[in-house]
Amino acid sequence: MSLPVDVTSPPGTALQAGLHHLAVETADLDNCVAWYTEFFGGTAAWSIDTFSDLTRDRLPGITRLTEVVAAGTRFHVFTRSASYTRPHPDTFQFQHVCLTAATAEELRRWRDHWQRLYASGRYVFACPEPPTEIVVDSDGVSSFYAYDVNGLEYEFTHIPAEAEGR
Secondary structure, three states: OOOOOOOOOOOOOOOOOOOOOEEEEOOOHHHHHHHHHHHHOOEEEEEEOOOOHHHHHHOOOEEEEEEEEEOOEEEEEEEEOOOOOOOOOOOOOOOOEEEEOOOHHHHHHHHHHHHHHHHHOOOOOOOOOOOOOOEEOOOOOEEEEEEOOOOOEEEEEEOOHHHOOO
């Protein structure tokens, strides 16, 4: 016989976590770091090529990692050796990451910025698809989707004050 288990936290002891970084795997570290630096207006803070046993176990074949600090976020951009076999594309992974814009105008500027960088021809895109149009839902929330140089999908959104908390 099993007893019911209460998995809720006692009042005032709820666990909290903040986002430290997003890890982005790439086949072309220099292209990816340059794009993240320019698109998000950041800087390459540091790079490493020596890793702990835990990191090598979790990310087999990792060869280099650069932290790009931009737009209030850390991106850990890394590459693996050519001998690393990637999982099948149907393997579960994050579908997209959503970043917020403070205003609807800033949202439009993010989309325009993506288009300018793409049109510059300075970057190689795994998924050479333009960003979606900006759509506005019935609550006034506006958003668009775009791919980074690796084909990872980002959503950019603006949530007006009257729609907060949804």
